[in-house]
Amino acid sequence: MFHSAYIKNDTDMIKDDIRSICRNSNVSEDLGMIEYILSDKTGTLTKNTMKFKEIHIGYTSELENVSLLNFQFLNLNDIQTELENLNAKLLFALVLICCNSVEPLNGKFEGISQDEICIIEALKDNNIVLLEREDMNIKIKIDKVILKIEIKHILDFSSSRQRMSVVVRIFNKNYLFIKGSDQMMIDIKKLNQIKFL
Structure with a gap:
């Protein structure tokens, strides 16, 4: 006692x-009677929290926030125009919001990767919000505009591929979004297989 x-x-x-x-x-x-404690690095014994620190798009970087990704869209036509013009910032945001397994649940985000949750929360802080993920559809809100994205195919991240690839359909056009390790993305870029990184 x-x-x-x-x-x-x-x-x-x-x-x-x-x-x-x-x-x-x-x-x-x-x-x-315990002699040894075996633990992994998933946060069982730690807080398992991450904070978004820095973002780089092209030759521009921003510390502590993602204000580079602030958009002011009034309607879907604005988004469509920026996509057609291959706006790097918009495409970057779409890659981050599509290439993950995070799901919104009761106002919070749930997922197997704390990295992905941190990125999705940072996007939300800048008015790019993952509203819904169901089957092969994603609904997001950018500024005040709601955009529905159809997922055509997913190649999940694996240690051998070192990247996740998602084929999406937006405004009747297909896009291949890839998110992966630095070295893998640099190698892909060297092969000139993608328009920009």
């Missing part, structure tokens, strides 16, 4: 003003 009270009153085990609760007096005996 003494050990249960000690665990309950341990100030190092308080989080968000909630004390630990020892529901079984045998817990302290079990803890005393």
Whole structure:
């Protein structure tokens, strides 16, 4: 019983003003028998939080925020015009919002990759919001305009490919969006297989 009270009153085990609760007096005996703790890097024992720090598009960079991606669209025609003009900033934002497995749930974003969640949250902070992901469709809001994107095909990220590729259809045109490791993207660019990176 003494050990249960000690665990309950341990100030190092308080989080968000909630004390630990020892529901079984045998817990302290079990803890005393532990010789090794094996852990992974997924945040089980850490906070597992990420903060967006910097963005580079072409020769332009922005620290601490993604204000480079601020758009002022009034309607779908504005977005269509910028896509036809191959606006690098818009295409970059679309690649980031399409090439991931993040889903919006109850006002938050859920996904297997904290990196992807961090990127989607940074986009949201700059009025590029992932509203819905269902089957092979994505609904996003850029500034005040809602855009529906049809996903035609997905090649998931793998360690051998070092990239994720998504074929999408926007305004009756198909686009291949690729997001991957730095080295893989540089190698693809060297092959002149894509218009720009």
